[in-house]
Amino acid sequence: MAGASGKDKLLTGIFWLAGIFIVLILAGIIGYVLFRGASSLSLDFILQPPSRAGRLGGISTTIVGTVYLTLLALLAAVPVGVGSAIYLEEYAHSRSRFAKLVNLTAETLAGIPSIVFGLFGFVFFVIFLGMGWSVLSGGLTMAIMILPTITRTAQEAILAVAGEYRENSLALGASRWQTVRRVILPSALPGIVTGIILSIGRAVGETAAIILTAGSSLGMPVSPMDPARTMSVHLYIMAMEGISTERAFGTACLIVVLIVIINYLANLSLSRLTKAMR
Amino acid sequence: MQPISKNLHRRGESWIEKGLAFCAALFVIVIAIITIFIFARGLPILLKVGVADFLFNTDWRPTSNSFGIGTMLVGSLVVTTASLLWAVPLGIMTAIFMAEVAPPRASRWLGALVELLAGIPSVVYGFVGLVLIVPFIRNYLGGNGLSVLAGAIILGIMILPTIINISRDAIRAVPKEYKEGSLALGATHYQSIRRVILPAARSGIITAVVLGMGRAIGETMAVVMVTGNSPIIPAGVLSPVRTMTSNIVLEMGYAAGDHQAALFATGVVLFVFIVILNLVVNMSLKAGAANGRR
Amino acid sequence: MDNVVSTKQEIKMKSVDLQVFYQDFQALHGIDMDIKANHVTALIGPSGCGKSTFLRTLNRLNELIEGTTIKGQVYLDDQAIYSKEMDVVGLRKRVGMVFQKPSVFPMSVYENVAYGPRIHGIKNRGQLDEIVEKSLRAANLWEEMGGRLHTPAARMSGGQQQRLVIARVLAVDPEVILMDEPASALDPISTSKLEELIAELKRAYTIVIVTHNMQQAARVSDYTGFFLNGQLIEFNRTKELFVNPANQQTEDYITGRFG
Numbered sequence: 084m085a086g087a088s089g090k091d092k093l094l095t096g097i098f099w100l101a102g103i104f105i106v107l108i109l110a111g112i113i114g115y116v117l118f119r120g121a122s123s124l125s126l127d128f129i130l131q132p133p134s135r136a137g138r139l140g141g142i143s144t145t146i147v148g149t150v151y152l153t154l155l156a157l158l159a160a161v162p163v164g165v166g167s168a169i170y171l172e173e174y175a176h177s178r179s180r181f182a183k184l185v186n187l188t189a190e191t192l193a194g195i196p197s198i199v200f201g202l203f204g205f206v207f208f209v210i211f212l213g214m215g216w217s218v219l220s221g222g223l224t225m226a227i228m229i230l231p232t233i234t235r236t237a238q239e240a241i242l243a244v245a246g247e248y249r250e251n252s253l254a255l256g257a258s259r260w261q262t263v264r265r266v267i268l269p270s271a272l273p274g275i276v277t278g279i280i281l282s283i284g285r286a287v288g289e290t291a292a293i294i295l296t297a298g299s300s301l302g303m304p305v306s307p308m309d310p311a312r313t314m315s316v317h318l319y320i321m322a323m324e325g326i327s328t329e330r331a332f333g334t335a336c337l338i339v340v341l342i343v344i345i346n347y348l349a350n351l352s353l354s355r356l357t358k359a360m361r
Numbered sequence: 362m363q364p365i366s367k368n369l370h371r372r373g374e375s376w377i378e379k380g381l382a383f384c385a386a387l388f389v390i391v392i393a394i395i396t397i398f399i400f401a402r403g404l405p406i407l408l409k410v411g412v413a414d415f416l417f418n419t420d421w422r423p424t425s426n427s428f429g430i431g432t433m434l435v436g437s438l439v440v441t442t443a444s445l446l447w448a449v450p451l452g453i454m455t456a457i458f459m460a461e462v463a464p465p466r467a468s469r470w471l472g473a474l475v476e477l478l479a480g481i482p483s484v485v486y487g488f489v490g491l492v493l494i495v496p497f498i499r500n501y502l503g504g505n506g507l508s509v510l511a512g513a514i515i516l517g518i519m520i521l522p523t524i525i526n527i528s529r530d531a532i533r534a535v536p537k538e539y540k541e542g543s544l545a546l547g548a549t550h551y552q553s554i555r556r557v558i559l560p561a562a563r564s565g566i567i568t569a570v571v572l573g574m575g576r577a578i579g580e581t582m583a584v585v586m587v588t589g590n591s592p593i594i595p596a597g598v599l600s601p602v603r604t605m606t607s608n609i610v611l612e613m614g615y616a617a618g619d620h621q622a623a624l625f626a627t628g629v630v631l632f633v634f635i636v637i638l639n640l641v642v643n644m645s646l647k648a649g650a651a652n653g654r655r
Numbered sequence: 656m657d658n659v660v661s662t663k664q665e666i667k668m669k670s671v672d673l674q675v676f677y678q679d680f681q682a683l684h685g686i687d688m689d690i691k692a693n694h695v696t697a698l699i700g701p702s703g704c705g706k707s708t709f710l711r712t713l714n715r716l717n718e719l720i721e722g723t724t725i726k727g728q729v730y731l732d733d734q735a736i737y738s739k740e741m742d743v744v745g746l747r748k749r750v751g752m753v754f755q756k757p758s759v760f761p762m763s764v765y766e767n768v769a770y771g772p773r774i775h776g777i778k779n780r781g782q783l784d785e786i787v788e789k790s791l792r793a794a795n796l797w798e799e800m801g802g803r804l805h806t807p808a809a810r811m812s813g814g815q816q817q818r819l820v821i822a823r824v825l826a827v828d829p830e831v832i833l834m835d836e837p838a839s840a841l842d843p844i845s846t847s848k849l850e851e852l853i854a855e856l857k858r859a860y861t862i863v864i865v866t867h868n869m870q871q872a873a874r875v876s877d878y879t880g881f882f883l884n885g886q887l888i889e890f891n892r893t894k895e896l897f898v899n900p901a902n903q904q905t906e907d908y909i910t911g912r913f914g
Contacts, residue, residue, distance in 0.1 A: 090551075094551045098458040098463075099458065099462070101458050102455055102459070102462075104451065104455075105475065106474060108478070109477060112485075112518075115489060115493060119492075163384045164384075166380065166383075166384030166385070167387070169381050170378075170385045171385055174378050181385070181386075185386070185388050185389060188391075189388055190639060191639050192388065195579070196578070196635060197579070198628070198631070199399065199579070200395075202399060202609065202613075202625055206398050206399070207398050234388075258374055259374070259378070287482070288483070289482070290482065290484040290581075291606075315582075316484075318484050319487070319488075319582060322492075328492070335489075338482060338484075342477070342480050342481055342482065343477065346476060346477045346480050349476075
């Protein structure tokens with residue numbers, strides 16, 4: 084049987100190689116962007132507005148655009164997403180047709196490519212509702228895109244904590260809403276926050292849908308009706324039009340740093356949920 | 362029979378339930394509006410040109426009223442297939458590694474890294490492809506680098522997390538007894554994986570591949586940045602190629618009239634394709650042993 | 656609540672031809688039972704016999720399981736609890752419940768006990784303090800936890816948690832307390848503390864307890880009902896039922912021949 088064990092060792096080695104290869108891909112991408120981009124990062128780069136279409140100056144307006152658009156998206160999506168998660172887990176019968184339909188739509192929504200959301204946002208918000216290329220159009224389009232993530236993570240968090248708490252609270256004569264508000268939501272909060280953090284990551288990185296709905300103006304967005312360029316859109320345009328490789332690297336570097344931080348925070352918040360459940 | 366009372370409200374709380382139900386209903390409303398608006402803009406021209414002509418005609422000259430997305434359809438399929446060719450085997454192997462081979466700590470770490478891989482925006486992948494992979498191909502393999510190959514490499518990386526996560530969960534969901542039964546019969550660990558665990562996890566792994574494919578077909582920014590975007594059917598892996606999604610994002614900026622409608626029609630094609638893909642996955646999941654709640 | 660002697664034999668709750676269905680499965684077949692005020696009624700029987708299902712019909716908690724239907728009636732002080740007019744939230748305030756696994760809320764000891772009074776509208780801090788102390792005392796927990804009211808309840812031992820859950824139930828001032836195998840997750844010492852507590856509580860409350868442990872039923876209860884396959888086989892004074900069972904199946908069960 085020495086042959087079999089030799090073969091087993093070989094297979095173990097191959098599987099380890101697969102795992103290591105994944106780590107190398109990730110390390111390669113992140114390492115390369117950080118290595119090439121770190122030198123462009125400076126306080127000026129972050130605080131100065133771009134000039135001459137991004138050849139000079141920093142990226143401050145695109146940072147503001149990103150934050151602005153993300154906040155608007157969260158403002159619209161979080162209440163709706165968490166609200167429907169509460170409804171699906173605490174009020175609806177899980178076998179009811181309506182609950183099944185909503186779950187199915189949420190899954191479908193999660194699978195639709197961002198370019199299709201972009202087309203929709205363009206024809207609906209920009210043209211039909213007359214919002215033009217604006218932070219609002221982009222934010223609302225983004226809100227629809229992150230809705231499934233927020234709802235699903237909230238549903239999972241509620242499902243994970245609710246069972247016994249729900250029975251105990253209802254048995255004390257609490258109403259559904261009292262049970263939700265006082266016991267279930269506080270204990271599910273870390274899971275809900277995880278979903279929100281992951282959505283921020285998605286909003287920061289989204290490009291295709293934003294170009295078609297928020298435009299690509301380099302001006303500083305003040306009103307929600309102003310057009311705006313996000314960091315990701317900026318990176319795309321700089322790279323595609325060969326405007327400034329150095330500044331493109333700086334922008335990419337900043338995005339990657341943000342994404343790494345966001346992922347770390349999401350993990351932290353998730354581990355807090357599991358700890359609370361113990 | 363006594364019907365079950367669901368009345369667990371205090372005074373004034375029934376409107377809360379209505380509000381929450383409305384939030385949930387918004388999902389249905391939103392998807393209905395999306396469908397209506399995309400179709401309203403795209404379907405007329407699709408019907409005017411004819412579905413078959415629109416899909417398979419390779420003549421895309423929107424300025425002279427010739428709308429055939431055949432070239433881009435082939436482009437999407439070629440890039441997607443090429444990316445699946447390497448990402449599926451690697452993804453499934455990594456999933457097996459995480460579920461069956463790696464020590465728990467290593468598996469957890471790798472899981473966190475795969476999440477990070479999933480979190481990196483497509484525009485960053487596209488950028489890295491443009492500055493790293495495209496020059497590499499140009500210098501060592503030939504052509505100008507912007508190619509099917511570059512697209513397949515970048516897309517493959519992007520769909521790895523989908524394939525890994527779903528396959529891993531499917532493998533982990535296989536009842537322990539199967540593996541123990543196999544080991545008890547004197548099979549080695551790897552014989553058990555190949556003959557018992559993988560067959561048992563088959564439907565989950567197929568789901569992973571299908572969803573990975575959906576993601577690859579719909580991906581836009583990364584592809585547009587590395588594939589060169591020439592509207593021609595690629596002659597080989599080093600040729601440039603234009604996908605349906607690239608076509609939309611490249612031309613929406615200046616398209617008007619029927620041209621714009623044709624881009625929406627491309628959106629309709631993508632939308633229908635993805636929705637069908639999702640429904641099929643959903644149904645096959647439900648058909649294959651209703652484990653879990655959903 | 657000490658002048659209850661005169662009402663000793665009063666019937667607090669009563670089920671009449673009670674039937675419960677989960678989808679197509681009939682879990683209870685026509686149960687008739689009188690539950691006497693200020694007594695402990697124990698429900699025994701093998702797993703799946705319907706004793707917990709019966710317990711959960713008494714505060715309408717089994718409605719949380721989707722697809723449940725109920726025929727027949729349960730009365731609380733002559734008031735039909737399965738009727739359109741019944742306020743389920745109010746019912747559960749009057750009929751409290753302690754579960755198998757102590758499940759404290761992720762809050763402090765104080766907040767756990769104050770949870771019930773708060774949801775029933777008590778906001779006054781002094782009043783809440785008073786209720787918390789009284790409930791903890793009644794649950795024999797004040798000595799141990801009185802000085803640590805603001806520590807997270809999750810840090811307490813299993814036995815303490817179960818008594819905290821009882822204190823939480825007492826804080827809403829119920830009339831009936833339902834207990835679903837309250838000692839099954841506890842060690843012997845905590846169990847005997849719990850049994851002492853039950854003996855004290857019956858002076859002021861009506862108690863219905865589901866238990867797997869026949870010795871426990873014999874020790875703590877005044878009346879015992881034996882369930883089998885969704886039917887109430889025998890219901891009698893505990894002493895009578897254990898010493899002199901009328902039914903062969905009851906005898907088989909309590910002598911350990913099955914179950």
